[in-house]
Amino acid sequence: MDRKPRPKVFIVGGGFAGLAAAKALARAPVEATLIDRRNHHVFQPLLYQVATASLSPADISSPIRSVLRGQANCQVVMGEVQGVDVSNRRLIFDGGYAEYDYLILAAGATHSYFGHDDWAEVAPGLKSIEDATEMRRRILLAFESAEYEGSDEARRAALTFGIVGAGPTGVELAGAIKEIAGQTLPRDYKHIDTRTTRVILLEGADRVLPPFPPELSARAQRDLERMGVEVRLNSIVTNITPKGIYVGDEFIPVRNVFWAAGVRANPLGTSLGVPLDRAGRVIVRPDLTIPGHSEVFIAGDMAAAKSADTGAFVPGVAQGGIQMGRYAGRVIAAETSGRSSPELRKPFVYHDKGSMAVIGKAKAVAQIGRFTTGGFLAWLLWGGVHIAFLIGFRNRVQVLLSWFWNWLLNARDARLITGAAQIDIQAPRPTGFVRVPNAAVPQGPSSPPQV
Amino acid sequence: MDRKPRPKVFIVGGGFAGLAAAKALARAPVEATLIDRRNHHVFQPLLYQVATASLSPADISSPIRSVLRGQANCQVVMGEVQGVDVSNRRLIFDGGYAEYDYLILAAGATHSYFGHDDWAEVAPGLKSIEDATEMRRRILLAFESAEYEGSDEARRAALTFGIVGAGPTGVELAGAIKEIAGQTLPRDYKHIDTRTTRVILLEGADRVLPPFPPELSARAQRDLERMGVEVRLNSIVTNITPKGIYVGDEFIPVRNVFWAAGVRANPLGTSLGVPLDRAGRVIVRPDLTIPGHSEVFIAGDMAAAKSADTGAFVPGVAQGGIQMGRYAGRVIAAETSGRSSPELRKPFVYHDKGSMAVIGKAKAVAQIGRFTTGGFLAWLLWGGVHIAFLIGFRNRVQVLLSWFWNWLLNARDARLITGAAQIDIQAPRPTGFVRVPNAAVPQGPSSPPQV
Numbered sequence: 001m002d003r004k005p006r007p008k009v010f011i012v013g014g015g016f017a018g019l020a021a022a023k024a025l026a027r028a029p030v031e032a033t034l035i036d037r038r039n040h041h042v043f044q045p046l047l048y049q050v051a052t053a054s055l056s057p058a059d060i061s062s063p064i065r066s067v068l069r070g071q072a073n074c075q076v077v078m079g080e081v082q083g084v085d086v087s088n089r090r091l092i093f094d095g096g097y098a099e100y101d102y103l104i105l106a107a108g109a110t111h112s113y114f115g116h117d118d119w120a121e122v123a124p125g126l127k128s129i130e131d132a133t134e135m136r137r138r139i140l141l142a143f144e145s146a147e148y149e150g151s152d153e154a155r156r157a158a159l160t161f162g163i164v165g166a167g168p169t170g171v172e173l174a175g176a177i178k179e180i181a182g183q184t185l186p187r188d189y190k191h192i193d194t195r196t197t198r199v200i201l202l203e204g205a206d207r208v209l210p211p212f213p214p215e216l217s218a219r220a221q222r223d224l225e226r227m228g229v230e231v232r233l234n235s236i237v238t239n240i241t242p243k244g245i246y247v248g249d250e251f252i253p254v255r256n257v258f259w260a261a262g263v264r265a266n267p268l269g270t271s272l273g274v275p276l277d278r279a280g281r282v283i284v285r286p287d288l289t290i291p292g293h294s295e296v297f298i299a300g301d302m303a304a305a306k307s308a309d310t311g312a313f314v315p316g317v318a319q320g321g322i323q324m325g326r327y328a329g330r331v332i333a334a335e336t337s338g339r340s341s342p343e344l345r346k347p348f349v350y351h352d353k354g355s356m357a358v359i360g361k362a363k364a365v366a367q368i369g370r371f372t373t374g375g376f377l378a379w380l381l382w383g384g385v386h387i388a389f390l391i392g393f394r395n396r397v398q399v400l401l402s403w404f405w406n407w408l409l410n411a412r413d414a415r416l417i418t419g420a421a422q423i424d425i426q427a428p429r430p431t432g433f434v435r436v437p438n439a440a441v442p443q444g445p446s447s448p449p450q451v
Numbered sequence: 452m453d454r455k456p457r458p459k460v461f462i463v464g465g466g467f468a469g470l471a472a473a474k475a476l477a478r479a480p481v482e483a484t485l486i487d488r489r490n491h492h493v494f495q496p497l498l499y500q501v502a503t504a505s506l507s508p509a510d511i512s513s514p515i516r517s518v519l520r521g522q523a524n525c526q527v528v529m530g531e532v533q534g535v536d537v538s539n540r541r542l543i544f545d546g547g548y549a550e551y552d553y554l555i556l557a558a559g560a561t562h563s564y565f566g567h568d569d570w571a572e573v574a575p576g577l578k579s580i581e582d583a584t585e586m587r588r589r590i591l592l593a594f595e596s597a598e599y600e601g602s603d604e605a606r607r608a609a610l611t612f613g614i615v616g617a618g619p620t621g622v623e624l625a626g627a628i629k630e631i632a633g634q635t636l637p638r639d640y641k642h643i644d645t646r647t648t649r650v651i652l653l654e655g656a657d658r659v660l661p662p663f664p665p666e667l668s669a670r671a672q673r674d675l676e677r678m679g680v681e682v683r684l685n686s687i688v689t690n691i692t693p694k695g696i697y698v699g700d701e702f703i704p705v706r707n708v709f710w711a712a713g714v715r716a717n718p719l720g721t722s723l724g725v726p727l728d729r730a731g732r733v734i735v736r737p738d739l740t741i742p743g744h745s746e747v748f749i750a751g752d753m754a755a756a757k758s759a760d761t762g763a764f765v766p767g768v769a770q771g772g773i774q775m776g777r778y779a780g781r782v783i784a785a786e787t788s789g790r791s792s793p794e795l796r797k798p799f800v801y802h803d804k805g806s807m808a809v810i811g812k813a814k815a816v817a818q819i820g821r822f823t824t825g826g827f828l829a830w831l832l833w834g835g836v837h838i839a840f841l842i843g844f845r846n847r848v849q850v851l852l853s854w855f856w857n858w859l860l861n862a863r864d865a866r867l868i869t870g871a872a873q874i875d876i877q878a879p880r881p882t883g884f885v886r887v888p889n890a891a892v893p894q895g896p897s898s899p900p901q902v
Binding site: 008010031033038039040056057058059061062063065066069070075076077078079093095096097098099100129130133140144147148187188189190191392394395397398401405411413414415416417418419432433434435436 | 482490491508509528581584638867870
């Protein structure tokens with residue numbers, strides 16, 4: 001039987017948008033390919049819980065191949081796309097290319113340091129599993145090094161955390177670090193009181209959670225401050241060094257800084273030859289395609305897309321990605337099936353399902369339509385929604401179990417420091433150690449130790 | 452109240468031996484310090500399950516501070532010991548020292564390549580969490596790269612695994628890799644049949660699991676071969692390259708090699724100035740101390756210790772470490788309490804509680820005293836014993852849950868490839884990719900892509 005070749009659809013990125021696009025194509029007469037640099041999808045809204053030792057990386061990750069295993073018309077490729085040649089409809093990769101009939105670019109975003117890329121080393125952000133385990137390492141090492149510091153001043157600096165940006169990630173990190181220090185760790189350390197840990201949350205706007213309704217921002221700030229988080233609004237960070245943060249002329253001594261302030265779209269958009277916004281996002285048409293190329297869709301954090309009903313930009317949240325990806329997939333599915341659908345290329349409309357952010361145990365804020373709430377109810381809602389959107393039954397059970405444990409015992413059991421770690425033990429702490437500064441280390445009687 | 456200072460006991464290493472020693476000192480009138488390079492204890496018998504994507508690192512790890520949290524007389528220090536100055540009773544660390552009254556060295560062992568340290572890069576071993584995630588990365592990347600290989604030969608090489616050493620770790624790895632390839636992954640890949648994966652288990656001795664009773668070795672070999680593992684006995688590896696393994700003159704093309712053949716004691720023993728055995732282990736006296744220093748105990752994999760009843764060397768297994776550590780801790784507890792105990796310095800006797808190794812689902816071998824068994828019963832025994840010895844109730848629940856899942860669905864959900872990974876996509880696989888060997892990559896119409 002001689003069949004016409006099926007249209008080739010390439011999807012770049014296995015995040016919320018890319019997976020939603022692939023799934024929307026499940027029954028379409030296409031040959032789909034999903035490419036991602038990673039072999040796994042990451043449930044980014046819970047990444048901060050990996051960074052704060054509540055969850056394991058695998059709990060919030062799913063192998064992309066497994067997710068799309070049942071979809072016969074979609075192959076999965078682990079690889080890195082170098083650019084797009086839109087005039088020849090080619091996706092360029094190292095050493096070759098692939099020709100597409102339709103393209104869905106959904107490669108997400110990364111941190112943006114607003115032109116200060118040198119801050120990245122001192123103030124890492126949180127986008128990937130590697131970012132999360134690195135952040136976890138730094139948080140846990142902060143307490144370790146405080147235990148061994150010789151002076152009160154150095155100890156205080158080691159026990160001070162600064163978080164730049166009070167969006168959901170910043171708020172969630174601040175609350176979680178305060179909880180670790182105040183509830184999980186106090187009995188683990190004999191020479192420091194981890195409850196004295198300072199967490200400073202810096203935000204450039206005049207309230208925390210700027211995209212939320214003002215009453216929820218106020219509620220979140222009150223909850224954070226009750227937990228002991230120091231909230232500093234209208235604070236534009238002007239420099240970050242290993243010693244601390246500058247806000248204008250003021251210097252705040254902070255040893256541990258985390259970045260939750262800005263994102264920049266994946267630079268793949270630059271190869272399209274179309275206008276980008278200041279965050280590097282591709283300015284798309286109402287059907288999420290680029291000018292002159294109705295076969296190239298942009299979805300998720302790479303797209304500067306407006307919702308056709310409100311004219312407002314679609315926010316960079318999971319729901320935005322899912323809805324954009326699904327839209328693009330459905331349009332392609334309809335066109336390749338030859339179906340004429342009233343939905344076809346109808347301007348994209350974003351359905352805002354609400355926003356939520358968790359602050360701590362039994363503390364969260366939530367907004368669903370005009371309904372807003374805080375505290376325990378919001379916390380339950382937050383948990384329910386996140387469990388529901390996690391991929392995979394097993395991940396759901398594991399995460400629920402971990403949450404139950406944390407809730408019951410204030411335990412955070414994924415407290416692993418992995419990778420190289422250099423701890424400097426300062427006398428007279430811990431007990432029994434003697435420091436010999438700038439002096440030769442006494443040698444054992446036999447051959448020199450080899451470690 | 453003026454009190455005499457309590458004797459200082461330093462324990463180096465937070466493995467089975469070190470933790471057992473610390474716990475044995477719980478009620479002793481001492482000031483104990485446990486030092487480890489890591490902040491976590493690793494349950495090494497299950498490390499291979501992290502390497503084969505069944506368990507997450509945190510499932511088999513416990514923060515040492517938490518384990519010893521309730522023990523008021525023991526501080527925990529994360530740091531690296533550089534050597535021992537036994538004549539001055541000093542433990543040397545970078546930039547200083549610590550004086551001890553008693554010392555328990557229990558810093559474990561690492562891989563030994565029998566003088567071929569250049570094999571380490573090609574054939575990594577399995578001792579730490581980092582080793583396990585690196586091995587997991589290599590195993591998963593092998594299937595990924597096979598999916599994109601252009602030639603049958605290269606594909607076959609990518610799907611061939613060689614494991615050097617058929618002790619418990621080698622046997623367990625071989626079985627687990629075969630199960631991943633045969634049961635977990637087949638539906639995930641569209642261009643390869645992962646069931647064709649070859650796993651070659653190489654052993655220098657004339658049977659697998661050499662320390663086990665011969666009938667169990669035979670049983671294990673039969674089970675392995677039924678699963679499709681190629682067992683090669685009397686095979687001394689003479690070279691390992693990125694292309695394969697040499698056994699004498701024979702070359703076996705293997706892309707993925709793992710090392711489970713030999714261990715070498717931590718080199719800290721060299722600073723003691725006492726005789727070591729060929730594996731670098733300290734030859735100890737019947738009370739586990741070194742000649743001339745009854746205050747220096749060696750426990751666990753660092754010790755070449757004989758059991759006083761049989762005269763046989765204590766094997767390098769968890770039970771050996773636990774019993775030696777406990778012995779050392781009890782002797783010190785008794786001496787510092789001024790108690791005269793019949794146990795005091797009585798020659799150490801190792802109580803062999805049996806040996807077990809798992810081969811695959813419902814397949815294991817176990818020996819307890821004179822009782823030997825294989826198959827389902829041994830598998831249940833193995834699982835029960837390992838759960839019982841895991842530290843922490845939560846880890847037990849998590850591991851049980853993961854095992855149940857694996858058993859029910861052949862799922863291995865920790866299939867995360869982390870760290871840098873370079874995949875070379877070879878045309879014509881996967882579908883739609885075109886390779887341009889040694890040619891300039893076509894460029895998009897606009898600015899060059901920056902990825």
